[in-house]
Amino acid sequence: MNFVWIFLVSVGCVVAVLTGNVDAMMTSVLDSISAAVELVIGLIGVFCLWVGIEKLAEESGLIDVLARAAGSVFSRLFPYLKGRGRPLGTVTASVLSNVLGLSSSTPLGLRAMSEIKELYDDRLEGLDSMARLVILNAAGFCVFPSGVIALRAALGSRAPAIIAGPTAVAGLVASAGGLLAYRLLQRNGRAGDDR
Amino acid sequence: MRVLSAIGTYAFPVILLGVPLYAAAKGVKVYETFVRGAEEGFKIALGTLPYLVAVFAAIACFRGSGALELFASALGNVLSPLGVPLDMVPLLLIRPVSGSGALALTGDLLRRFGPDSPMGILASILQGATDTTFYVVTLYFGSVRERRTGRVLASCLIGDACGFVAGFLVWRLMVA
Numbered sequence: 001m002n003f004v005w006i007f008l009v010s011v012g013c014v015v016a017v018l019t020g021n022v023d024a025m026m027t028s029v030l031d032s033i034s035a036a037v038e039l040v041i042g043l044i045g046v047f048c049l050w051v052g053i054e055k056l057a058e059e060s061g062l063i064d065v066l067a068r069a070a071g072s073v074f075s076r077l078f079p080y081l082k083g084r085g086r087p088l089g090t091v092t093a094s095v096l097s098n099v100l101g102l103s104s105s106t107p108l109g110l111r112a113m114s115e116i117k118e119l120y121d122d123r124l125e126g127l128d129s130m131a132r133l134v135i136l137n138a139a140g141f142c143v144f145p146s147g148v149i150a151l152r153a154a155l156g157s158r159a160p161a162i163i164a165g166p167t168a169v170a171g172l173v174a175s176a177g178g179l180l181a182y183r184l185l186q187r188n189g190r191a192g193d194d195r
Numbered sequence: 196m197r198v199l200s201a202i203g204t205y206a207f208p209v210i211l212l213g214v215p216l217y218a219a220a221k222g223v224k225v226y227e228t229f230v231r232g233a234e235e236g237f238k239i240a241l242g243t244l245p246y247l248v249a250v251f252a253a254i255a256c257f258r259g260s261g262a263l264e265l266f267a268s269a270l271g272n273v274l275s276p277l278g279v280p281l282d283m284v285p286l287l288l289i290r291p292v293s294g295s296g297a298l299a300l301t302g303d304l305l306r307r308f309g310p311d312s313p314m315g316i317l318a319s320i321l322q323g324a325t326d327t328t329f330y331v332v333t334l335y336f337g338s339v340r341e342r343r344t345g346r347v348l349a350s351c352l353i354g355d356a357c358g359f360v361a362g363f364l365v366w367r368l369m370v371a
Contacts, residue, residue: 004348005253012256021261028259032251035295040244047236053214055232056225060218100206110239110338117339131347134335138351139358140326148323151302157310166369167323170362174325178354185346 043106050107054090063089070096077179078132080125087115091133098137101146109137128186135178141171239338246337250329254292263288279363280314282307286321291355294327313370320366324358 016025057063067074067089074092075082081091094108113130120126145167152160215225257263264285271284279287282304290297301322308314328351336344 003345005249008253008257011262012253012258012260015262015265016256016260019261021259024261025256025259028255029252032255033248036244036247036251040240040247043243044237044240047240048233049236051236051239052229052232053210055228055235056218056223057214058232059223059228060214060221062214062217102206102210104210106334107236107239109335110243111235113335113339113341114239117341127341127343130335130339130341131350134332134347135351135354137335138326138328138331139354140324142323145323147298148301148319151298151322152305152310152315152319155302155305155310157305157315159311162311163316163319163323166320166362166365169365170320170324170358173361174354174358176354177357178350181353182346182350185350 046103047107047110050104051111053104054093054108054111057093058086058090063093065089066092077136078129080120080129081116084119087112087119087129090115091129094133095136099141099143101142101144105137109133131182132179135182136175139171139174139178141168141175143168243334243337246333247330250333254329258289258293258296278367280317282314283317283321286318287359290321290325290359291328291352294330297322297327313366316369317363317366320362321359324362325355328352328355 012025016022054063057066063086067086070088070092074088074095078088078091081088090108090112094105094112097103097105097108112133116126116129116133120129144164148163148167149160152163215229218228219225267285267288270288271281274284274287275281286297286300286304289300301318304318305315308318310316310319328348332344332348332351336342336347
């Protein structure tokens with residue numbers, strides 16, 4: 001991320017100066033900062049709601065039920081969380097929310113991140129589990145992409161949901177490709193050299 | 196398709212009612228527990244702000260300067276011989292980087308070509324194919340103050356590329 005950040009900023013600044021776009025670049029940066037603040041303010045409500053619901057699921061034992069039910073598939077995807085209780089259940093709930101296109105996916109995902117951190121602290125088993133969760137949710141495999149469907153409907157599509165099948169295929173391939181790439185990069189890179 | 200759409204519609208109320216009912220049946224103090232969770236959610240959401248500002252600013256610098264367009268036109272020279280429409284190339288670059296930017300671009304493509312035209316369908320598929328990778332990586336790892344993100348980011352971007360290729364191939368089958 002260090003490299004990406006410096007790359008984006010330095011290329012951006014050099015191009016802005018060379019093409020005389022400095023003003024546009026500055027406006028765009030200032031706008032984006034307000035956008036980040038607005039986004040977080042919007043997230044606060046959603047996070048309060050879903051982490052609240054998750055707490056209920058946790059204290060009532062529902063998360064443990066989910067962890068056991070999702071056992072075979074998810075414990076294969078997350079070998080270091082297998083048999084370690086709660087984090088696997090939260091991970092499962094987050095990924096399933098993503099698949100259904102629910103807003104609970106991100107709050108549950110971040111809860112799962114902190115549970116994994118609690119379990120492993122800075123150890124590589126924790127990093128590996130976090131990485132897999134992030135790869136799955138960033139690929140966004142989804143059987144009901146509600147955002148795109150709503151946009152299509154709003155713009156007068158006669159079959160707004162026709163793209164659900166193809167996007168599901170693409171999302172599944174993106175998830176598999178991301179996990180595979182992670183495996184390959186792990187094998188070729190040195191353990192712990194993960195900046 | 197109707198089943199999928201029904202799941203999408205009813206999952207929300209089922210979870211919103213089902214989880215508290217289950218908890219109440221198990222003897223959990225529903226209101227107090229919910230509020231404790233909500234407090235945690237509040238802290239998680241606020242804690243991500245510094246990370247989001249850092250990443251949003253860098254991306255805005257890259258986009259606002261016109262560097263993104265330069266990259267898009269370079270990439271277009273490579274992709275258009277492969278049958279990828281030139282209008283889609285900016286979307287491929289923006290999708291992993293900016294959620295609102297990609298949504299605006301998809302909206303523009305749908306308006307220009309019509310949502311049910313081949314181009315409109317391709318734009319919709321590419322928009323739905325992946326999530327905003329930079330945002331997800333920043334948010335998730337930022338929330339636990341984890342900085343070892345390089346390998347994960349690279350893997351996600353490779354995954355996005357795989358998803359785009361798959362979406363493009365399915366689209367070719369659909370419109371052929």
